[in-house]
Amino acid sequence: MLTSAPRPSPITPTVDFDGKGVQHGHLRLPYSRDDSAWGSVMIPICVIANGEGPTALLTGANHGDEYEGPAALFELAQTLDPSQVSGRLIIVPALNYPAFRAGTRTSPIDRGNLNRSFPGRPDGTVTEKIADYVTRNLVPLADIVLDFHSGGKTLDFLPYAAAHELPDKDQEARCFDAVAAFAAPYSMKMLEIDAVGMLDTTVEELGKVFVTTELGGAGTASARTIEIARKGSLNLLRHVGILEGAPCTQPTRWLDMPSSDCFTFAEDDGLVAFAHDLGDPIIAGNIIASIYPVGKTGVAPIHCRAAMDGVLAARHVPGLIKAGDCLSVIATITEKIK
Numbered sequence: 515m516l517t518s519a520p521r522p523s524p525i526t527p528t529v530d531f532d533g534k535g536v537q538h539g540h541l542r543l544p545y546s547r548d549d550s551a552w553g554s555v556m557i558p559i560c561v562i563a564n565g566e567g568p569t570a571l572l573t574g575a576n577h578g579d580e581y582e583g584p585a586a587l588f589e590l591a592q593t594l595d596p597s598q599v600s601g602r603l604i605i606v607p608a609l610n611y612p613a614f615r616a617g618t619r620t621s622p623i624d625r626g627n628l629n630r631s632f633p634g635r636p637d638g639t640v641t642e643k644i645a646d647y648v649t650r651n652l653v654p655l656a657d658i659v660l661d662f663h664s665g666g667k668t669l670d671f672l673p674y675a676a677a678h679e680l681p682d683k684d685q686e687a688r689c690f691d692a693v694a695a696f697a698a699p700y701s702m703k704m705l706e707i708d709a710v711g712m713l714d715t716t717v718e719e720l721g722k723v724f725v726t727t728e729l730g731g732a733g734t735a736s737a738r739t740i741e742i743a744r745k746g747s748l749n750l751l752r753h754v755g756i757l758e759g760a761p762c763t764q765p766t767r768w769l770d771m772p773s774s775d776c777f778t779f780a781e782d783d784g785l786v787a788f789a790h791d792l793g794d795p796i797i798a799g800n801i802i803a804s805i806y807p808v809g810k811t812g813v814a815p816i817h818c819r820a821a822m823d824g825v826l827a828a829r830h831v832p833g834l835i836k837a838g839d840c841l842s843v844i845a846t847i848t849e850k851i852k
Contacts, residue, residue, distance in 0.1 A: 560591035567601025571656035578613025581735035583662020586743035630711040665731020674700035695753035705771035769845035
């Protein structure tokens with residue numbers, strides 16, 4: 515007899531989410547393939563729990579070529595003393611583990627972009643199965659979710675923590691309070707090009723507090739951006755009461771992405787020569803970058819101009835660009851989001 519009830523997830527955790535102390539284990543996802551008929555994808559997970567308090571879900575490498583989050587979260591899982599905890603931490607440093615091991619944005623198994631695959635399917639691709647498990651088994655346990663991002667191999671960002679404008683203004687305020695507590699050098703009211711299928715949207719629709727980041731990128735992680743991720747994690751845990759003490763705040767510049775004019779996309783292939791660096795002020799009409807055709811000398815470049823005033827918040831990397839690629843993001847400086 516057919517039923518409309520969703521199938522159970524094929525993922526099996528080797529940790530007890532109700533257990534106390536520190537547990538290091540895996541989310542085991544069966545994956546039958548040519549070199550391992552009964553093989554599995556083994557996603558590292560850590561659960562740290564003690565006493566009473568809220569639950570925080572901390573994730574990194576939702577995209578596999580973004581490294582600040584994993585660097586901070588592997589360290590946190592290894593060093594945090596459970597006696598300091600009031601509540602529970604669920605740490606998944608490399609959520610899209612196949613992509614993380616390959617150093618790619620999407621999964622080498624099915625080319626799945628995890629952050630466009632939510633809420634997922636228990637009977638779908640490997641990527642969809644990961645998304646489904648997070649949606650149905652991890653997010654419901656959490657009071658707050660911190661999902662680390664950076665620019666990966668194709669973008670470089672000013673280091674910021676971010677939240678989104680939401681229909682529920684109380685929920686929105688709680689999200690931006692958490693962003694302020696993270697205390698990154700910049701804090702962003704973020705506009706997504708396409709929010710369909712994102713972990714962000716899934717968490718927010720369940721009424722949870724959600725914080726994300728863009729902490730640099732360019733296919734690597736610097737000492738500075740890793741430290742921002744590390745301190746931000748601890749600040750957020752203090753903010754929600756899982757760790758004692760007040761967040762170690764520092765000045766942050768509040769940014770806004772008010773419209774699609776923030777984004778500039780390349781209309782031609784070529785070599786990018788930026789006229790401004792990250793954080794530089796931009797005036798509408800300014801040349802952001804020039805794109806030089808590379809097939810022949812003596813050809814004039816295409817000048818890409820800003821559609822609005824602001825600061826350069828993100829830029830394309832590496833030096834060659836293709837038509838349709840995001841060239842840059844401009845953000846406006848604003849007061850703290852109310």
